[in-house]
Amino acid sequence: MPIQHIDLAGRASDYPEALSTYNDKTPEWRVLLYPHRSLPATGFVWVIAVLCCGLSVPLFGVFGTAAFWGVLPFLIITVAALWGFIMRNYRDGHIVEELTLWQDRLTLVHIDPKGTRKDWQANPYWVQVAEHKKPVKHYLTLKGGPREVELGAFLSAEERIALKHQLEDELKNLPA
Numbered sequence: 001m002p003i004q005h006i007d008l009a010g011r012a013s014d015y016p017e018a019l020s021t022y023n024d025k026t027p028e029w030r031v032l033l034y035p036h037r038s039l040p041a042t043g044f045v046w047v048i049a050v051l052c053c054g055l056s057v058p059l060f061g062v063f064g065t066a067a068f069w070g071v072l073p074f075l076i077i078t079v080a081a082l083w084g085f086i087m088r089n090y091r092d093g094h095i096v097e098e099l100t101l102w103q104d105r106l107t108l109v110h111i112d113p114k115g116t117r118k119d120w121q122a123n124p125y126w127v128q129v130a131e132h133k134k135p136v137k138h139y140l141t142l143k144g145g146p147r148e149v150e151l152g153a154f155l156s157a158e159e160r161i162a163l164k165h166q167l168e169d170e171l172k173n174l175p176a
Contacts, residue, residue, distance in 0.1 A: 025102055029170045033097040033163070035154045044086055051079055095154055101170055108142060108149060120149045124174055129167050131160075140164055 039047070055075045062068045094113045100106070106124040111117050122144030130148075132139040138160045140151040152160055 027100045027102050028174060029101040031099050031163070031166070033099065033152045033155060035093040035095055036156070037093065039086070047086070048079065048083060051082060055079065097152060099151070099167070101174070103175060106142075106144065106171075108151065110149075120147070121145070124171055127171060129164055129171070131164060138164075 055078060059068060059071060059075070062071060092113050096109075096111045098107075098109045100109075101124060104123060105121055106127050107119065107121045109117065109119050120142070122142070124144070127142055127144030129151075130141045130143060132141065136153070136157070138157045139153065140160050140163065141148045142151050152163055155163065
């Protein structure tokens with residue numbers, strides 16, 4: 001699932017891969033958001049292998065003729081194009097968002113596929129989780145400061161709803 005809850009049992013320590021820290025305090029709640037990967041690396045290998053085997057079948061009938069050299073470049077271009085599109089999809093999917101909640105601060109760190117980092121923070125007392133109908137169903141934004149930021153735009157509608165409820169519960173149960 002593209003929502004990974006970081007176990008902070010006992011609140012004893014933070015995890016070392018954290019994108020955000022705050023005065024060496026341990027957060028009350030932390031969650032990582034990332035896009036769903038429906039085709040793992042082994043699946044990618046199988047897709048390319050099956051495609052190559054399937055596209056080589058027509059070549060057996062024309063092997064050794066001039067038609068072989070006329071068909072072969074198109075088959076190679078087809079495999080290369082699929083390979084390139086899947087690799088592009090993997091690169092575009094390297095988005096990570098980390099939502100971290102302390103008693104007196106909420107931070108959102110967004111890292112896009114190019115590695116650009118965007119940080120947002122606000123006082124959790126003033127944060128509002130808003131749900132919009134556009135640009136996608138159950139689009140979430142956080143507002144609590146000078147600007148409004150989107151949250152988990154790459155998640156499915158069901159995952160955004162679950163995240164909204166979890167975040168609202170955490171904000172309500174935050175110690176004063």
